[in-house]
Amino acid sequence: MRLQVGARTDTGRVRELNEDVYLLRPEQGLFLVCDGMGGCPSGEVASELAARTIFEHMNALPGTAVTAPGDDYLPQSRRLRRAVERSNQYIYERARAEPRHAGMGSTVVSAWINGQLVSVAHVGDSRAYLWHRSHLERLTRDHSLHEAGIRRNVLVRALGREATVDVELREVAVQPGDYVLLCSDGLTNTVPEAAVSSAISRLRDPQRICDYLIDAANQNGGPDNITVVVVEVVGGMWRSMWSHWTRRLSGGDIASAHSAS
């Protein structure tokens, strides 16, 4: 399964710093978005640490360490969860050891794509979506009071704030033509899900989708940092040629058809 990836992060129109971070490892199928906690010192340190340590722990963890049965998730999901848990521990200890970083924290949403199986691990209010045949499904629940119907950005879980963290996992199976989207709340607070879904249907190219969505968030005020990562699950050569031509014939993606020809 080939993956085509687009990504962009933007400070937005109000903030002075960008505390969002994304990490792309397409050859490994690993993607993540971290949103450092605003209003806290060292938010950008926390998100950068989170992204880096999750990636490092993913590669450092021996495969055998996470194959023990015990819960109902796939071994790769448990490995991703373990990496996020260790990252939490690392940030927490750093924050305790260095007073200038006290209280720093970060969200994380990570997707690890193994063939057609996707493991999503998240903490906080950064989100993952699956786009399948013009239908957008949210894969994550925000760990915030917002989820309980309260219109405030109050996180109830974050990386680095406590010695242990409860990482939420989700597993889905994808098909060629599907898209996985990861984003920070700077997108979801400004751009409705219907607009995200139609942008994917219309634009198709992962980088163009990211650019379009970040522009849309900024046009709606851009009150927060915005990060979008879009991963397209590409089928074989014949399938992608087929979808390219059918799209072109239906007139859905004229600009991209021009640039490709």
Add this chain to the structure above:
Amino acid sequence: MGSVVTIGRLPDNTVIIDNPAVSGHHACASLDGEHFVLEDLESTNGTFVNDRRVTRHTLQNDDVVRVGNHTLVFDAEHGRKVDVQEAAERIVSNPGDTVFLDADKHQALLAMLKDAAADDGAAAGEPGPNLVGVLRVLKGRADQPEYRLQAHTSFIGKADTSLVRLKGWFKPDVAVVITRGDQGYTATHMRSGALVNGERLTGRRDLKEGDVLRVGGLTLEFGFTR
């Protein structure tokens, strides 16, 4: 429930108001039998209920509580958890900024939010978290009469890791993947033909009670069990 909700400026409170007019530990509300009792924790600027300064007050429906410049309305009609939501909504400052509510120390609030979420789920008629999907074998040779979809990802195919093992030559390693989400179960087509209620499964499809899945010579009925 024995839960306590604390209000104040410092981060170890259940409800944090980041405002200089609010004391570090300003007030707390605790459940005393049937009622919530609000207590002022010797705050500098006082806790007010319906514009009267109080030290200890049994909350009545529609009481307006003021702490610093923030007000919240106690709503007994909607039960305690709604009151906490209201409290948090009205009281947490820093609009726009993401702030953190310490999960371990605020179990009272979290428990109530979970109750609220569980109630919402039940009201919407969603399968509760205790229900597990099951595939019952209607026709075909299988090694079990039914398969519990306990895992978050279950495979139907020839591979050893499959929950439902397909036997025979030319059967795919993985024909169908069934994943489990908050809203229920979804079948995703992988290889070769599978039918759901007689229709060809080509993409993803959410499974409903009574759906009949035909794959690799087996006929399976999807349902829920405890």
